[in-house]
Amino acid sequence: MVAGAGTDLRALSRRVRRHVVEMVNGAQSGHIGGSLSATDILAVLYGRIMRHDPQRPDWPERDRFIMSKGHCTPVQYAILAENGYLPVEELATFRKKGTRLQGHSVLGKPAGVENSAGALGMGLSFGLGIRLGMRLNQTDAHVYVLMGDGEQDEGQVWEAAMAAAHHEVDHFVAIIDRNGIQNDDFTAAQMRTEPLDEKYRAFGWEVRAGIDGHDHEAIEEALAWARDVRGKPALVIFDTVKGKGVSFMENNPGFHGAAPNAEQFALAMQELAD
Amino acid sequence: MTTTLPSAATREALGPTLVRMQQEGADIVVVDADLGKSTSARTFRDVFPERFFSFGVAEQNMISAAGGLATTGHTVVASTFAVFAEHAFDQLRMSVAQPRLNVKIVASHGGVSTGEDGASAQSVEDYALFSSLVNFTVCVPADVVEAQAMVEAAIATPGPWYIRTGRPKIPVIYTDGPRFEVGKANMLRDGSDVTIVACGLLVGRSLDAAEVLERAGISVRVLNMGTIRPLDVAALEAAARDTGAIVVAEEHLTHSGLGAMCAQAIAASTQPVPMEFVGVNDRYGESGTWDEVLEIMGLTAEGVEQAVRRVVARKR
Ligand SMILES: Cc1ncc(C[n+]2csc(CCOP(=O)(O)OP(=O)(O)O)c2C)c(N)n1
Ligand SMILES: [Mg+2]
Numbered sequence: 356m357v358a359g360a361g362t363d364l365r366a367l368s369r370r371v372r373r374h375v376v377e378m379v380n381g382a383q384s385g386h387i388g389g390s391l392s393a394t395d396i397l398a399v400l401y402g403r404i405m406r407h408d409p410q411r412p413d414w415p416e417r418d419r420f421i422m423s424k425g426h427c428t429p430v431q432y433a434i435l436a437e438n439g440y441l442p443v444e445e446l447a448t449f450r451k452k453g454t455r456l457q458g459h460s461v462l463g464k465p466a467g468v469e470n471s472a473g474a475l476g477m478g479l480s481f482g483l484g485i486r487l488g489m490r491l492n493q494t495d496a497h498v499y500v501l502m503g504d505g506e507q508d509e510g511q512v513w514e515a516a517m518a519a520a521h522h523e524v525d526h527f528v529a530i531i532d533r534n535g536i537q538n539d540d541f542t543a544a545q546m547r548t549e550p551l552d553e554k555y556r557a558f559g560w561e562v563r564a565g566i567d568g569h570d571h572e573a574i575e576e577a578l579a580w581a582r583d584v585r586g587k588p589a590l591v592i593f594d595t596v597k598g599k600g601v602s603f604m605e606n607n608p609g610f611h612g613a614a615p616n617a618e619q620f621a622l623a624m625q626e627l628a629d
Numbered sequence: 630m631t632t633t634l635p636s637a638a639t640r641e642a643l644g645p646t647l648v649r650m651q652q653e654g655a656d657i658v659v660v661d662a663d664l665g666k667s668t669s670a671r672t673f674r675d676v677f678p679e680r681f682f683s684f685g686v687a688e689q690n691m692i693s694a695a696g697g698l699a700t701t702g703h704t705v706v707a708s709t710f711a712v713f714a715e716h717a718f719d720q721l722r723m724s725v726a727q728p729r730l731n732v733k734i735v736a737s738h739g740g741v742s743t744g745e746d747g748a749s750a751q752s753v754e755d756y757a758l759f760s761s762l763v764n765f766t767v768c769v770p771a772d773v774v775e776a777q778a779m780v781e782a783a784i785a786t787p788g789p790w791y792i793r794t795g796r797p798k799i800p801v802i803y804t805d806g807p808r809f810e811v812g813k814a815n816m817l818r819d820g821s822d823v824t825i826v827a828c829g830l831l832v833g834r835s836l837d838a839a840e841v842l843e844r845a846g847i848s849v850r851v852l853n854m855g856t857i858r859p860l861d862v863a864a865l866e867a868a869a870r871d872t873g874a875i876v877v878a879e880e881h882l883t884h885s886g887l888g889a890m891c892a893q894a895i896a897a898s899t900q901p902v903p904m905e906f907v908g909v910n911d912r913y914g915e916s917g918t919w920d921e922v923l924e925i926m927g928l929t930a931e932g933v934e935q936a937v938r939r940v941v942a943r944k945r
Contacts, residue, residue: 485698514684
């Protein structure tokens with residue numbers, strides 16, 4: 356079952372982007388840029404690709420989404436809310452006292468969050484472990500792991516890449532949100548990691564790169580391909596724009612982890628209006 | 630006397646115990662980082678190869694993957710050396726401790742009794758690190774019999790555990806079978822003048838010291854504090870009340886180990902008493918045979934005996 360089948364992805368993505376901006380504005384903290392760059396990918400995953408059921412978040416046969424770049428909780432909580440895992444109104448509690456919706460992902464808070472994250476570099480390993488366990492259980496569900504491009508600097512990512520190929524793990528899909536920016540600056544300035552596609556291929560992965568991470572059809576096509584790769588792990592590298600959807604945030608390293616001021620917030624909501 | 634007792638290394642308990650428990654219906658998966666022969670985890674692979682995953686020499690990936698594996702219902706055992714488990718501290722924190730997943734780290738070559746390999750291979754800080762992680766149960770066996778009982782308890786109890794085993798063959802203490810109960814100290818001998826609280830291979834050495842002291846007219850209680858976390862505070866308070874002085878003996882840095890944890894508990898109790906500490910004093914190890922290194926560090930029956938005499942002299 357795909358919970359979001361039939362959803363209008365354009366409208367959904369727009370709503371999710373508005374939630375993201377409202378949440379970060381409401382908390383006056385949080386990671387807006389990498390949430391907006393990943394919005395369309397998550398919309399397609401939850402709406403078209405993943406087998407999941409918000410009524411049964413513990414269903415052993417569910418596909419798992421692992422948010423490895425655990426600072427991008429705004430988009431994760433928003434997509435979960437739009438899919439019925441939590442009330443949309445609860446998004447307003449993001450990062451506030453007493454909330455379930457912490458700044459970085461905490462397993463089980465809310466149901467649908469499958470891992471604890473925030474320290475970059477661990478999600479691919481955690482997802483790999485899940486898939487190995489599922490394989491032992493003869494469960495044919497898939498594991499999707501979303502990573503950042505800056506996150507590729509972490510050595511553990513490459514340990515996991517090596518091990519996934521060594522163990523011939525399939526039903527295992529890594530996704531890189533290649534928005535070209537990390538915390539302080541452009542990724543090209545912080546640490547050159549390219550060519551990522553050739554590196555993963557050399558590690559034994561099937562790879563598709565250069566996919567437009569804001570084109571819903573292209574995203575769906577690439578993820579459907581990755582889901583069906585057998586005998587190997589699969590990676591899709593999406594070219595995205597950090598801050599996508601809000602003109603002054605787009606491709607702006609200043610909006611990695613900064614909240615908008617009142618004027619910026621009003622402008623952003625105007626740009627994201629239907 | 631000790632020479633007549635059978636000897637075994639605590640690390641020998643792991644593999645055979647896991648094999649037996651799996652045969653008896655447990656759902657164990659073992660992950661390994663290229664040290665399974667030394668930790669004895671590889672014994673499990675020989676019988677259950679499909680349940681054994683090699684992660685190569687990559688402890689960080691292994692620990693995060695262990696957390697993920699545990700979410701699919703399996704009881705996951707991760708094995709390596711104590712110093713190399715330390716290599717994955719953040720992964721232990723984020724992928725195991727905080728989400729409270731069912732992962733058991735059973736690390737061998739704990740302490741300085743690793744010997745010849747020298748400072749880099751001697752974990753003087755491992756259970757300080759594991760004890761600093763919320764949700765972890767932390768155990769150090771005094772002999773192979775207790776090590777087996779601890780592995781059994783870990784498999785039977787959901788949640789993160791750390792068990793530190795050792796490399797050298799040491800005398801068996803529990804010749805009549807294990808008395809291990811998580812969170813409970815074992816009183817191995819009673820006395821009225823002082824209590825020695827020990828774990829690991831210092832338990833045997835403390836019993837030897839107690840015998841010498843008894844002959845010198847000092848009556849000694851010996852507690853095996855096999856569980857470091859949660860600490861048996863009630864047994865410590867009873868020791869303070871009944872004997873009025875405590876020595877803590879361990880193969881670990883005293884300032885961050887069992888000594889520090891016992892001191893915290895005693896300081897907060899209604900009856901603080903003088904304490905002395907036998908352990909590694911703010912230094913790293915060096916090469917030598919395992920018992921030579923223990924001697925260099927003062928981790929001997931004589932070292933414990935001297936600490937007892939010091940603490941008894943401080944009693945009013
Ligand atoms: C281990 C670790 N080191 C540092 C950080 C601080 N940090 C948070 S986000 C970030 C940059 C991430 O960049 P990228 O992976 O490209 O994410 P995105 O652009 O998608 O937001 C850094 C360094 C962290 N979260 N984890
Ligand atoms: Mg980035």
